[in-house]
């Protein structure tokens with residue numbers, strides 16, 4: 521396996537990270553990808569920083585069994601809580617995330633310097649988005665909002681336009697942000713790209729909606745290109761591993777990937 525053909529290791533607490541895989545496949549169809557979803561421990565978004573860090577280090581340890589050229593933390597909650605620990609422990613491995621790319625894009629795109637961020641409780645409590653956005657531009661006012669009802673609703677398939685429940689829940693969450701006059705909204709959770717259509721409709725034309733999953737794939741592509749590490753393999757490979765029921769994951773995965781997964785799903789015990 522040449523350096524370019526090595527795998528990109530992608531992980532998430534469960535299924536949300538598939539929106540990042542989808543964006544990677546769309547922008548870099550020749551990449552070999554290993555995905556790990558820690559479905560035995562999902563959700564991460566309601567847990568403590570210590571617990572999330574412990575899970576994340578096990579996730580990366582599992583992925584590092586494969587020949588990797590990069591690892592992508594495809595979960596805002598994991599990235600916010602444990603990014604530094606991963607970089608410290610795996611200093612030889614290029615680590616990409618979701619928070620920095622989405623923050624950079626928000627800082628670049630806001631015109632009135634008012635950015636909203638919606639995310640899980642853990643991501644909002646970590647203050648990671650405020651810190652990162654202020655690193656790019658200290659004058660931006662960041663208004664973060666935890667939206668704990670969104671992950672379970674998306675996982676239940678309640679994300680489509682016309683679904684009264686998700687529309688009502690999103691209106692309640694987003695109306696105060698809209699009233700504060702934000703011109704940019706970051707979807708700071710990898711489940712939320714599925715809600716893009718409903719969210720853009722509620723926010724209206726004056727608000728730019730940024731998907732952390734799309735931003736992550738763009739940044740990864742830029743990073744690999746700079747290092748001359750993009751793959752040109754025509755028959756690229758995708759493999760999926762989960763820590764709980766594989767069938768359950770497969771049944772929900774198509775919501776996230778749009779079409780086929782492009783590879784098999786296998787349940788693994790990562791402690792072995």
Ligand code: DGL
Pocket residue numbers: 532533534536537562563564565566594595596597598640643671708709710711
């Ligand atoms: N998809 C995860 C994120 O980006 C949230 C899901 C969870 O709570 O585990 O934050």
